[in-house]
Amino acid sequence: MSVRFGVIGCGSISRKHLHALSKCEKAELAAVSDLQKKRMDEAGEYYAVCSGRIESIVRYQNYRDMLHDQKIDAVIIAAVSGLHAEMAKQSLLAGKHVILEKPMTLSLKDADDIIELAEQNNLKLMVCHQMRHRPIMKKIKETIEQGKLGRPYLGTVTLRLNRSPAYYAAASWRGGWEKDGGMLVNQGIHLIDLLQWFLGDVESVYGDILAAAPEKETEDVAVGVLTFGSRAKGVIEANIITQPNNLGSSLSIFGANGTISLEGPSLNRISRWFIHGEETDFEELAKLAALQDEQVLMYETFINAVQSDEPLLIDGHEGKKALETIFGIYQSALLRRVVELPLSSFQTADMKKK
Secondary structure, eight states, rough: OOOEEEEEOSSTTTTHHHHHTTTEEEEEEEEESSOOHHHHHHHHHHHHHOOOOOOOOEEEESSSHHHHHHHEEEEEOHHHHHHGHHHHHHHHHHHEEEEEOOSOOOOOHHHHHHHHHHHHOOOOEEEOOOOOOOGHHHHHHHHHHHTOOSEEEEEEEEEOOOOOOOHHTTTTTTTTTTTTHHIIIIIIIHHHHHHHHHOOOEEEEEEEEEETTTSSSOOOOEEEEEEEESSSSEEEEEEEOEEEHHHHEEEEEETEEOOOOOOOOOOOOEEEEEEEEEOOHHHHHHHHHHHOOOOHHHHHHHHHHHHHHOOOOSSHHHHHHHHHHHHHHHOOOOOOOSSEEEEOOBBBGGGGOO
């Protein structure tokens, strides 16, 4: 029995979801929704090419009409960031399981509300932090949990991208705190999710940001220093002003007995894997790092959770963690001091005060 999906938002990000759906035996695309008919047609055609199947896919210009379709089991919310919260709430109220693109919301209250709605209605809510599903990331997590790195001392992530003025001009919602949410919640959140997944919950944050481009509100540079429950430290360095184009990302974990470091456009290159007293099989690690079908693995996990009530790797509670860490950096930049987590409240619209 297949899980029947509906996609809300047929922009560029939806193609990753459509491709992943097409590779899952127990998934079926039943409907798409977008304000633009052309984009819905393109989404249907793309899915047909990827899946090799010609199916009847219903088009809904109003996503709320899709939610009344009793044939749909789950919805994928891939619309603009500022609409995620309301769409997720309406979907859960309509009895649909939800796959929610990052950022899950632009406020802590909305995040808590949709988590509560999912639990009250016994529905699955998964946030798209697909990097956790990559085999190399699972290997790092396993290595840390087995104690092979010893006491963790430091974790660092860097993000060095280029987002031109044309990128922001292409969509009116981009670059605004109320509808976009900021560079960290859009581009940096995957790395921050991995960092806190590896090192545990964050207890305090000190951060600062810089908005360099005058034509938008949100930050172009962000830095943060984290303190984890283990007392390990974390360092975040992110920018979207790297010239002339993307330089890539890095993630490193430093422990008493070893160091693991990944680099590359999608963290697909191992620059160091050292564990004291253990011989490293670099060939096997390189094979794991080369496997980048995390989107498909994420969907398979979700389908199993819906059909067999298996746990999700990244449910609403887990998805909120990286979001709250970023909100802590933003709030610290506003207050000019260290901020303790959990936060009592925060929304990205608060940054308009800065």
